[in-house]
Amino acid sequence: MFGMVPFSKRFGNPVRRDDFFGIDRFFDEFFNDPFFARWGSPFKADIRETDKEWIIDAELPGVDKNNINIEVDDGYLTISVEQNEEINEERENYVRRERSYGSFRRSFFLNNVKEDDIKAVYKNGILTITLPKAKPDNKRKIQIDVQN
Known part of the structure; x- marks a missing residue:
């Protein structure tokens, strides 16, 4: 089954709610950095x-x-x-x-x-x-x- 992702409409284009706030993207990019990939992740x-x-x-x-x-x-x-x-x-x-x-x-x-x-x-x-x-x-x- 596909995943359900909440969307909102901003300026006539569908936008993910977490993109609007940016905090989820910030943490994803931060912890997917190669520095953490070597030692920090299981x-x-x-x-x-x-x-x-x-x-x-x-x-x-x-x-x-x-x-x-x-x-x-x-x-x-x-x-x-x-x-x-x-x-x-x-x-x-x-x-x-x-x-x-x-x-x-x-x-x-x-x-x-x-x-x-x-x-x-x-x-x-x-x-x-x-x-x-x-x-x-x-x-x-x-x-x-x-x-x-």
């Missing part, structure tokens, strides 16, 4: 399901394996990355020093997963996490009567 992840497991493929290009932390806590799997990069270069007539720091994290809700059997592999910038399925809890369906 990474992309694909989730696949098979009969026996769920598989998360997270794109983490250029990340050192030692900077990746994966933990399960209270039913949530959290992937976090902390990068700290420093370049010191000295040559005749100039000195170059650059530093950058960034961290980001993403969490996924787990349901019916064997938490002790979760495995992770990092290869060619892709973190693959395998989550074996557990047998679903035997939840029963009950009807609740509404009282007057």
Whole structure:
């Protein structure tokens, strides 16, 4: 289905309401700047399901394996990355020093997963996490009567 976008008529031409105020466009352009794209935005992840497991493929290009932390806590799997990069270069007539720091994290809700059997592999910038399925809890369906 297509998205509904509110429009208003200004000077005989349809104009989006957010274009009139400009604040939405300002924030979109600000946070889509390449500066934020490198460190500020969460990474992309694909989730696949098979009969026996769920598989998360997270794109983490250029990340050192030692900077990746994966933990399960209270039913949530959290992937976090902390990068700290420093370049010191000295040559005749100039000195170059650059530093950058960034961290980001993403969490996924787990349901019916064997938490002790979760495995992770990092290869060619892709973190693959395998989550074996557990047998679903035997939840029963009950009807609740509404009282007057």
